[in-house]
Amino acid sequence: MGNMKASVGADVESICRKCGDVWHVIVAMVEDDIAKVQCKQCNGLHKYKDPDVAEAEAKTKATKKPAKKRAPAMTAAQKKAAAAAKPKSKATVAPNLKLPTKPYKFSDTFVSGQRIDHVKFGTGVVEDVIDGGKIEVFFPEGRKVLAIKKPEATLATLGDSRPAWLDDLKTIKSE
Numbered sequence: 001m002g003n004m005k006a007s008v009g010a011d012v013e014s015i016c017r018k019c020g021d022v023w024h025v026i027v028a029m030v031e032d033d034i035a036k037v038q039c040k041q042c043n044g045l046h047k048y049k050d051p052d053v054a055e056a057e058a059k060t061k062a063t064k065k066p067a068k069k070r071a072p073a074m075t076a077a078q079k080k081a082a083a084a085a086k087p088k089s090k091a092t093v094a095p096n097l098k099l100p101t102k103p104y105k106f107s108d109t110f111v112s113g114q115r116i117d118h119v120k121f122g123t124g125v126v127e128d129v130i131d132g133g134k135i136e137v138f139f140p141e142g143r144k145v146l147a148i149k150k151p152e153a154t155l156a157t158l159g160d161s162r163p164a165w166l167d168d169l170k171t172i173k174s175e
């Protein structure tokens, strides 16, 4: 996917590691490339990373270890169709009351049916784990897609330096 139509102020899909939202607004362009985006949920500013490119890079870095085969990612059109097929007013999955309610954390893992506490959206139910790197959660105000750590990919990405957002997560959690 090219960024031919990208311009400052336009919506773009990226991943916010602070709150997990995927919807961002472009705030800076360098020639034809998106340089900086702002998260629509927490207003966090960060460098733009195309979610598909980030995944490809992570795969390249992880080539030393045999990577588990994943199902091919859905195309944007397939994603839209899948989202449209779901009811807007109720969760597609019943909450699994045997599982503990977990606070949303980028670095945590979640399963379908798990209840989740989010600082902004409240308590929701995980409907789907998408390709290991996103979860679809039904909150009282609607369905949200949140980013979560991909077990292999993120280990390769984090590597040597500890990112600042890890500390931010602690702050959010203690609120």
Ligand SMILES: [Zn+2]
Binding pocket: 016, 017, 018, 019, 020, 021, 039, 040, 041, 042, 043, 044
């Ligand atoms: Zn955010």
